[in-house]
Amino acid sequence: MDNLCIAMAKGRLAKEAVKLFRQAGYDLPENMLKSRKLIFEIESEKFEIILVKPADVPIYVEYGTADLGIVGKDTLLEENRDLYEVLDLEYGVCEFALAGLPDRKDTLLERKVATKYPDFTRRYFRSKGEPVEIIKLNGSIELAPLTGLADTILDIVETGRTLKENGLVIYESIRDLSARLVVNKVSMKTRQDEIAAIIEALDEVVSGDDSNA
């Protein structure tokens, strides 16, 4: 049988993911995140790791190109893919919040909301029955209320520093976020034992009850 494939989100979440696998006893190469390589065969562990843009992790896992994935809950909520979310890895902790200038005008007929997460934002405001115009941006979301592009942003807040340094305030905290382990639905059945072993090993580290620690 082929080795299992694990899609790991590149960038901010990758370092902790590698650390987590090492703590779980998996033998990942030392320089994994320093090289430009995208596929790492971990022969000793019978799996390969592919390094993927965060938003693409749920896609690789839904299609079964990757059997497992590690990605932020924000990305899962935005992509809304058909997969199993099996473990909260409890790092990359942040929140989704609505924010804007302190003197928000509540008289607006329709809010303009700038975000990197347009699908989640649409669903969120629809569930509240509030009409909004959504403006998809790709970064520096905090600029939108400062420049008048939008009056509200829906974005990630971690320390709150970016909001503070740009004179913005949180209007509403929406939900907590963190990195998650996800599994392809077919793989979960066909490769049950191998996948269960990985879930268990990572869970032991996350839950802090690793007797080998």
Ligand SMILES: Nc1ncnc2c1ncn2[C@@H]1O[C@H](COP(=O)(O)OP(=O)(O)OP(=O)(O)O)[C@@H](O)[C@H]1O
């Ligand atoms: N302060 C933070 N800002 C943004 N993301 C955070 C923060 N803290 C934790 N995260 C997590 O890290 C992930 C973002 O990682 P990263 O910044 O590497 O990707 P990105 O910039 O969204 O992706 P891309 O490279 O495709 O633009 C988020 O999906 C979220 O789950």
Ligand SMILES: O=P(O)(O)OC[C@H]1O[C@H](OP(=O)(O)OP(=O)(O)O)[C@H](O)[C@@H]1O
């Ligand atoms: O609450 P804080 O600790 O300040 O973190 C939150 C900020 O970090 C993220 O931006 P990122 O650094 O990913 O840059 P981007 O604006 O290019 O997406 C996010 O979009 C916020 O701007």
